Amino acid sequence: MNQYGNGEKKRVTIYSVAKEAGVSLATVSRVINESDVVKENTKKKVQEAIIKLGYKPNAVAQGLALKKTTTIALVVPDGSFNYIDKVINGLLDTAKIYKYNITLHTTTAGINEMNEIIDNVVKSRADGLILYNDAFSAKEIETLNHFQIPMVYLGNKGTGESACCVYIDYEQAVYELVTRYLNNGIDDIVIIDDRKNPTSIDLLIRGASKAFNEHGKTFGGFITIPEDVHNSYEFLSNYFAHNKHKLVITYRDSQAIAVINTCTENNIRIPDETELVCIKDSRYTDMFRPRISSFIVPSYDLGALAMRIMTKLLSGDIVRDKEFKLNYVYKAKETTK
Amino acid sequence: MNQYGNGEKKRVTIYSVAKEAGVSLATVSRVINESDVVKENTKKKVQEAIIKLGYKPNAVAQGLALKKTTTIALVVPDGSFNYIDKVINGLLDTAKIYKYNITLHTTTAGINEMNEIIDNVVKSRADGLILYNDAFSAKEIETLNHFQIPMVYLGNKGTGESACCVYIDYEQAVYELVTRYLNNGIDDIVIIDDRKNPTSIDLLIRGASKAFNEHGKTFGGFITIPEDVHNSYEFLSNYFAHNKHKLVITYRDSQAIAVINTCTENNIRIPDETELVCIKDSRYTDMFRPRISSFIVPSYDLGALAMRIMTKLLSGDIVRDKEFKLNYVYKAKETTK
DNA sequence: CGCATTATTGAAAACCCTTACATTTTCTAG
DNA sequence: CTAGAAAATGTAAGGGTTTTCAATAATGCG
Numbered sequence: 077m078n079q080y081g082n083g084e085k086k087r088v089t090i091y092s093v094a095k096e097a098g099v100s101l102a103t104v105s106r107v108i109n110e111s112d113v114v115k116e117n118t119k120k121k122v123q124e125a126i127i128k129l130g131y132k133p134n135a136v137a138q139g140l141a142l143k144k145t146t147t148i149a150l151v152v153p154d155g156s157f158n159y160i161d162k163v164i165n166g167l168l169d170t171a172k173i174y175k176y177n178i179t180l181h182t183t184t185a186g187i188n189e190m191n192e193i194i195d196n197v198v199k200s201r202a203d204g205l206i207l208y209n210d211a212f213s214a215k216e217i218e219t220l221n222h223f224q225i226p227m228v229y230l231g232n233k234g235t236g237e238s239a240c241c242v243y244i245d246y247e248q249a250v251y252e253l254v255t256r257y258l259n260n261g262i263d264d265i266v267i268i269d270d271r272k273n274p275t276s277i278d279l280l281i282r283g284a285s286k287a288f289n290e291h292g293k294t295f296g297g298f299i300t301i302p303e304d305v306h307n308s309y310e311f312l313s314n315y316f317a318h319n320k321h322k323l324v325i326t327y328r329d330s331q332a333i334a335v336i337n338t339c340t341e342n343n344i345r346i347p348d349e350t351e352l353v354c355i356k357d358s359r360y361t362d363m364f365r366p367r368i369s370s371f372i373v374p375s376y377d378l379g380a381l382a383m384r385i386m387t388k389l390l391s392g393d394i395v396r397d398k399e400f401k402l403n404y405v406y407k408a409k410e411t412t413k
Numbered sequence: 414m415n416q417y418g419n420g421e422k423k424r425v426t427i428y429s430v431a432k433e434a435g436v437s438l439a440t441v442s443r444v445i446n447e448s449d450v451v452k453e454n455t456k457k458k459v460q461e462a463i464i465k466l467g468y469k470p471n472a473v474a475q476g477l478a479l480k481k482t483t484t485i486a487l488v489v490p491d492g493s494f495n496y497i498d499k500v501i502n503g504l505l506d507t508a509k510i511y512k513y514n515i516t517l518h519t520t521t522a523g524i525n526e527m528n529e530i531i532d533n534v535v536k537s538r539a540d541g542l543i544l545y546n547d548a549f550s551a552k553e554i555e556t557l558n559h560f561q562i563p564m565v566y567l568g569n570k571g572t573g574e575s576a577c578c579v580y581i582d583y584e585q586a587v588y589e590l591v592t593r594y595l596n597n598g599i600d601d602i603v604i605i606d607d608r609k610n611p612t613s614i615d616l617l618i619r620g621a622s623k624a625f626n627e628h629g630k631t632f633g634g635f636i637t638i639p640e641d642v643h644n645s646y647e648f649l650s651n652y653f654a655h656n657k658h659k660l661v662i663t664y665r666d667s668q669a670i671a672v673i674n675t676c677t678e679n680n681i682r683i684p685d686e687t688e689l690v691c692i693k694d695s696r697y698t699d700m701f702r703p704r705i706s707s708f709i710v711p712s713y714d715l716g717a718l719a720m721r722i723m724t725k726l727l728s729g730d731i732v733r734d735k736e737f738k739l740n741y742v743y744k745a746k747e748t749t750k
Numbered sequence: 751c752g753c754a755t756t757a758t759t760g761a762a763a764a765c766c767c768t769t770a771c772a773t774t775t776t777c778t779a780g
Numbered sequence: 781c782t783a784g785a786a787a788a789t790g791t792a793a794g795g796g797t798t799t800t801c802a803a804t805a806a807t808g809c810g
Contacts, residue, residue, distance in 0.1 A: 436759075436760085437759065437760045437761075438760090439759070439760060439761080439762095440758085440759060440760075443758095443759090450757075450758065450759090451758075451759085452757080452758060452759085455758080455759080474765090476765090477764095477765045477766065477767085478764075478765055479765085480765070
């Protein structure tokens, strides 16, 4: 029933091809793997047999023989596909070039599924692991640190000692942003923290804190939306009914939009009274009105590079640099003055 | 270097476990696979050995022996992750329950990559194929029809003869919607067609046409954004500078937002002058202001059911129904009167 | 206690490749 | 034409499972 077995047709293996071409299976293998020791003439015979029989090498058997699967596991937080689109495209395109397959795994915030995923990865003998780590819990990161496998963190700086990472330095981005405002005498700055992307939010707070410290001040302006609040929208609406700030910083576009909507409801004019910056750019930050100021980043490259590094790791190349920082560009749009 | 080989540590296989437990590898295999013929006592010995050695069965070897990989390939159109989020979650969650792995493949609109993907699927011996088919070209569908493998179409009605499909009947949705307006004497209705999701758009047009026909009219109101137009936003802006309609229907949220923005620019009031319905609901249809009227669908279930059917297909169960239609609910929000 | 069953275990083939090493063929030069 | 070297090919051992069939151990019964 499986392996597309239509019952009658005999499975076509390397043996069939060998027989058809009148050579040994070793020769066929060599032709498949583009070894250059095969005589031109026999190579042609074999190739003809391959075409005639429609032979496709069995990657499973190859995996067993070679002890590698040319498959790498990708772990992303549940619900991240909205903003991870281009990253995945870059990753998949690159994987295709290097003939790697990608298996997909998601983690749900709050539930420590990492053990389960690792178990799966071990059993399926994936060659490596790429993790989009903007929402893993400390416990999950801890779990990962005990796991020996070529690993690339994607999105944020890896917390593991040995793993590589490809990331955008959002901490620095926020630092620069906040510094700019502080220099202009504005220090009524808040960061919205909905606890869905703790890893990232913590970075933002660090960046802001650093800027404040350098100005001899202390940053305490984060609005944490409690985890037990179902409707963060209502929470924010209520918040902005009683509070007003000069600059609001959000991580994701959805939060930025919520801020705009709730401010509008409460007659807070953006950007006149309150300015707003969304850290992560998305197609929606441009579609929404007012257009949301944000940091433009090379998402596609982020994914592509992560995969690229993974191939290096797997080919045994020495990867000297462990951290790859990609550039962002701040783009002021209509939510900032 | 691969298979997490730290060089020194010996790979732990079913042999190691057998030796450790003082039984044959056949017995270990039986314990792993929860065969009930093993004596309670020996089972315990084996399980202890497994834990002691930290043994994890090699899925690759299992795949070879069993001629199945418990992996299914998922093909989605490039750039669809925005709106496919929940579908994938449903799919992955269900896959997890049935212990299937998912490999991810994307197709770029306009490029026929299906052959490449099929080649890959054959080589990697995936057990089945799930396709999110709202943007495949006719050529790609054609290619798929020649391919013998358990297959489930997801999103739209499958065009293949044999394959199963799980879908939302958007044709019917549009039919009902348009009929309602026609009944109210409104027939100035257009569908925005940006040619990125031809499969789906064609369905919408069919639904509208049917409604028009029943009213003795002919539907011709689709605005096709030419493929060579880079900025569909500009195109629409230009369009609405000179045209106005009673009802605009779009497929995706991004198109709906573009319509709202361009109408606003051209001082066309929504919903007073122009009403707008977005077929596919998304988190953004609720976040945007005005909130965009749309059809609510059980996206998660869509993915979950597709995977569920796949498992049935693979376990050899007879799947009597080939088409699974899930319900939609029209939700009028602020872009309709 | 001995035999016929039945429950449990083991041996070995199969799954389909790769590759080290052995063997054969081809080529080169004397 | 032949020895020796180089190139091409073949043989067979692995890679880690599952599973059939044979062998052994346990059980029940007279």
